[in-house]
Amino acid sequence: MGEGYFKQRNGLYVLDVMGACGLMTGEQFRGLAAAVAELGVPAVKLTTRQTVVLLVPEEKAAALKAAVESLGLRVAPYHNVVRPVMACPGSADLCPRALGNALALGQALQERYTGQEVPKDFKISVAGCPRGCTEPYCADFGVVAAGGETYNVAIGGFGGSSRPRHGELIARRVPRDAVFAILDHVLERYRALAQPREKLGRAVERLGLEAFLPPAQLLRPAEEPDPVLLELKAFLGAPE
Numbered sequence: 001m002g003e004g005y006f007k008q009r010n011g012l013y014v015l016d017v018m019g020a021c022g023l024m025t026g027e028q029f030r031g032l033a034a035a036v037a038e039l040g041v042p043a044v045k046l047t048t049r050q051t052v053v054l055l056v057p058e059e060k061a062a063a064l065k066a067a068v069e070s071l072g073l074r075v076a077p078y079h080n081v082v083r084p085v086m087a088c089p090g091s092a093d094l095c096p097r098a099l100g101n102a103l104a105l106g107q108a109l110q111e112r113y114t115g116q117e118v119p120k121d122f123k124i125s126v127a128g129c130p131r132g133c134t135e136p137y138c139a140d141f142g143v144v145a146a147g148g149e150t151y152n153v154a155i156g157g158f159g160g161s162s163r164p165r166h167g168e169l170i171a172r173r174v175p176r177d178a179v180f181a182i183l184d185h186v187l188e189r190y191r192a193l194a195q196p197r198e199k200l201g202r203a204v205e206r207l208g209l210e211a212f213l214p215p216a217q218l219l220r221p222a223e224e225p226d227p228v229l230l231e232l233k234a235f236l237g238a239p240e
């Protein structure tokens with residue numbers, strides 16, 4: 001597994017730092033700021049994947065990496081692995097539109113899967129509602145909260161190409177646990193069926209979506225009632 005820690009063509013070292021789906025504590029931010037000042041880091045960049053890229057002269061790179069790790073932050077895994085998970089702040093505390101706790105789910109997915117080897121880089125995005133601020137349909141594995149701790153799942157999306165691809169919905173309103181089981185299955189099929197360095201979406205185009213679908217019982221919707229319908233019924237005074 002590679003790391004987001006390497007020399008660039010301009011001679012500077014790049015260090016790609018991941019928090020808990022973009023979340024860092026005040027102490028970690030303060031520690032990063034102190035290391036940046038002390039080691040003369042010339043540039044700090046927030047990435048679209050919710051990581052922080054630091055550029056540093058070669059002779060200071062090892063000290064910077066040690067400083068980052070001492071703060072409990074990780075250098076992001078790189079190359080053909082499951083990348084850091086992108087999750088929106090969707091949760092009851094942080095976004096009023098949230099239909100589920102996208103942030104907690106994203107953090108749990110990141111904890112379990114990030115760094116696992118796969119045929120080509122594999123991106124996971126979790127959104128707390130259909131607005132999809134984290135662009136779940138542009139990810140290899142996209143999750144969208146659907147209310148009542150249920151989630152919709154799409155696979156095979158990606159950008160970063162002259163021929164980007166929209167993910168295809170494979171599960172609607174499945175319970176939280178099923179998201180992990182579906183991802184286990186998709187990753188297993190992807191490793192078994194894809195050619196070296198083939199994106200999941202291209203493998204889906206070549207072999208068909210069916211080849212990657214989990215067994216029907218994993219795709220069965222949860223039985224909780226739709227909270228939007230419940231809200232509507234409550235507004236209309238109808239029985240549940």
Ligand code: SF4
Nearest residue numbers: 088090095128129133
């Ligand atoms: S996707 Fe929905 S829940 Fe998440 S930040 Fe955007 S609006 Fe909020």
